[in-house]
Amino acid sequence: MSQPYPVIVIGAGPIGLATAAHLRERGQEVLVLESGEHAGAAMQQWAHIKLFSPWRFNIDAAARRLLETPCEGYAGDWEAPRITKLPTGGELVREYLEPLAAHPEMQPRIRYGHRVVKVSRLLEDGRGADKARTAGRDESAFLVRTETADGPVDLIGRAVVDASGTWNQPSPVGRAGIDAIGEAEARERGFILGGLPDPLGADRQELAGKSLLVLGAGHSAANTIIALGRLQKQYPDTKIQWGLRGVANPIRLYGGGAADQLPARGQLGTSLRRLVENGNVQLLENVSVAAMKPEEQLTVVLADERELVVDRIIAATGFRPDLQMLSELRLDLDESVEAPRQLGPLIDPEFHSCGTVSAHGEKVLAHPEKNFYIVGMKSYGRAPTFLLATGYEQIRSIAAALSGDAQAAERLELELPETGVCSTDLGGSCDAPAQQESSCCSSGPQPVALGIPTGTMHGGTELVGRPSGEW
Template sequence: MVDALPVIVIGAGPQGLAAAAHLTERAMPVLVLEAGATPAAAVSEWGYVRLFSDWSELIDTASARLLEPTGWRAPSARYPTGAQWVEKYLAPLAAALGERVVYNARVTGVSRRGRDRLVDAGRGDQPFTVHVQPDDGEPYRVQARAVIDASGTWSTPNPAGADGLPAMGERETADLLSYRIPDSRDRAGFEGTHTVVIGSGHSAVTAVLALARMARRDPSTTVTWALRRATAGNTFGGGDADELPARGALGIKAKEAVDAGLVSLLTGFRVERIARESDRPVLIAEDGRTLIADRAVVLTGFRPDLSFLSELRLELDPTLQAPVRVAAEVDPNVHSCGSVAATGAADLAQPEPDFYLVGAKSYGRAPTFLALTGYEQVRSVAAELAGDREAARRVELRLPDTGVCGGAGLFDASGASLGGACCAPTPQVLQIGRAPAAV
């Protein structure tokens, strides 16, 4: 009987584990399949990075209730690193879930039993079949009554190429490029060198700040920050208006680093080709400008891996590759006022019944995801799967404003026309000076 089968959750990251906690609290069988060898394996890869959310924004309520009988207590309200998030919360949560979490289990496909995506007849009556490839051993299949994909986007970073495809020569020079935030402890690898950071989101800002601190200690360290857009626009975020103070502080400090001359800011730099000069990457823009670097850090965002979902019927926004009702809230081209509505099961539902994309993957290519968003999503989805429609429809979250109004702005704008705003005057172009500032 299909209803007796478990709900399969793909990914043992923050949202996947939270989904399992909510399902467990509702006495529903659940199995979490994690490709890595440990809980929150992706978070562990950037464990040295400090989050801009404090502990109160990083802990799911049902997960806390599951942990409390074990003697666990929520850490104090500080801003943890990724490693601390894993050690003090995510790993204990996975341990509390016990055998419900299976590691080294990479999902390679999801479909309906005996039905490819073309077949209508009896489709909704059939269980899902989830194909799994363990690290060692033969592949196997697991049947499920529902599937929650919380696999995130960490494994599929965007390329340096400005057209969304790898730049010419990017694959051939991949050994000279990094798609991860630099570890600030790796001073020997960056001090005394020229590093180019490509990107404009929070990851790029975090990388720029880490490198700026090295440049302050060692003046022979140079940092170039390359933006694709014609102006700095909203790159520096909402500052003091951001309702997450640590997130707002990132942008303030980044602007200070640029003003202090610790970081050289280039706008309109759209990488077309990457060449190799000895062991150094050479970045060539569409307009012919050239940057020769010792290190190149590509932080241009992430995209969802949809390859293993090819036999499911999905309705995704053509721009963001996110569920269409979620995309309307988070599209950075048009999104206004720096705030979005919380999304639940109704927003995440797909033409394939009982299949849900949650967490960062539910935002597709949009860069604005917060842990709180995912916790509200999985709470609602678990309620829906349990038949508690009232709880599924209820909204239990108000997301914090970024302090940035207007959309991402006109891509090629060179003046102050950066897009309208519903709640404030049109943002003005930031003028970059050279006043001294601390980093």
């Protein structure tokens, strides 16, 4: 029953659109469902952020071939941006994702304003197959329900690739992974902002001259603090506090500096360090938020009974996958990071302190639910260590498997720039390929497999859909 139907891809960000490009290159029918009104809608919310990887790392190989090859109704005259330039999130959308989504091979196969709310299975006779149903399950189609402006819509696919990201599911500010007492009210009243505001642009009046508490130790927090430092030069009354859950570790906080193979990423940590050491930013340790009292200002009560009075919290505390929409599918997830079980141990930030990223494809990402895959940022669950290059490799392998090319699916191709540090830089950012345990600080990267880097967007500043904030 499932064969005549398309592969349904959830999400029209870089990973979702690249999935469609790989499938179309192999002659497979595909349908992309995007909750926003245009491609890269989540990225547009942090359009002002400049990536620290240049363009040459941010364009998928199959997507590039599609954009550069003439076909009926398309001249193939797309010109890639200068490969050494660092794009902003907005430029990535305008100069890459929008042309890709408008391509004649892609445009008819994308539906905007479709928010996926449930994925299940559908038997040949039209009866549903919930999680408890086993007979005929592997051969059945998928039933995907979306919410639209005109009401719910049911769609049918032969396979589903979930590239929806985690941007709309931020982690709580409170301790123990749950909202602090009073956190919901504080959010409703506007005391808590997301992890990538625009202090020098749209949010200038909201933040200038205020007492600000930034929570998080990922690249999102670093970018925000650096922008706030510039704001502080214009508005000296602006007070910046940086709260960390544990004790500050300079190596983890400031990254590889000059040793980083992506200079802009190294400069991020260098600039951050300067702000702290010059006293522009007050570093607070052991910030475990127990409660909040929103009044004229926000009183933040910590677990050790300290109280901080601030005007705004900027929460760069990470994101979580939305698994509720997948509750009728048979998933096999790592119990700690909520990634596919085989992937979990490879990315768990609790144990990975050397910035390692191993190439992985269809086999590692497979679930008991045949022909269903979670890819991209969402595949990393709660781990803040996803890279765009890793996501492109994931979907290259999966597209091959769904097209019946087992040999290509098993082949792994990945090479990533070195961080220059023997720790997860900036609090949980994995930017280096696997290295030998005894030579963690040896010179240069040791990739697990050779290949063309096709994107290195990171869990802090650059993560597509999810700037991180492991703190």
